[in-house]
Amino acid sequence: MVEWTDFERDTIQDIFSRIEYDVVGPAALARCLVVYPWTQRYFGGFGNLYNAAAIKGNPMVSKHGTTILHGLDRAVKNMDDIKNTYAELSVLHSEKLHVDPDNFKLLADCLTIVVAAQLGNEFSGEVQAAFQKFLAVVVSSLGRQYH
């Protein structure tokens, strides 16, 4: 079981209560599609992903970005059992969506960058450590049911 310090718990609750989901979600997904363009393979039905401007302005990307970010809510509320919380989602990503689990880390890195840009200096080293630890647990849980 993952051990969380009080600081880590408070930090995660604080970050997710402060960020604007419909800004951060879309920005993180868009950034991922630009910085790691091979991730576009999962979004064939999303229309124009030709360049950064197109990706940023694509309404399907924005909507999906928000959806993904809200998907993290369950982990935020269940930090002591993220593994089981995401068992079903893990199966979905493996069996139905066929997403290479290495991609979860790429999106997590982009989310870190976007949150850092939003929070500025408040995104201290300690806050970054807590956030990255949280995302690492999420990423691990999402990859767990693959076989």
Next chain:
Amino acid sequence: MTTLTAKDKQTVKAFWAKVSGKSEDIGAAAVARMLVVYPQTKTYFSHWQDQSPNSPAARKHGKTVMMGVGDAVTKIDDLKEGLKELSQLHAFTLRVDPANFKILSHNILVVMAVMFPTDFTPDVHVSLDKFLAALSLALAEKYR
């Protein structure tokens, strides 16, 4: 994975021109974050009396690293040749595991996001990420 296009080089040079004035602060912040978020990296600095993230030694190291990055920008057309000596230093004297280059690169990107949120667009991010990867590869060139 590490061929920089003309657009990448242009983007990196333009962004560097904007941010190089703060290169000491960027370096200090990146090293500080690295020591906090990836504590295993402290193993390379056991010779520092004060291993805390904002110590004078850490700040100085940040400055040194960013000067290297700035130098690499001027040698962007041939990083392997341009960073030959630095690679020898890292390979034979410092012997830093190259996995750590990725860690420090990640923290440099986080610092860019914190300090330059509007300028550090996705396009700049991808070019800078590629550049740091190419730099890291050039630094590891002499290892074996």
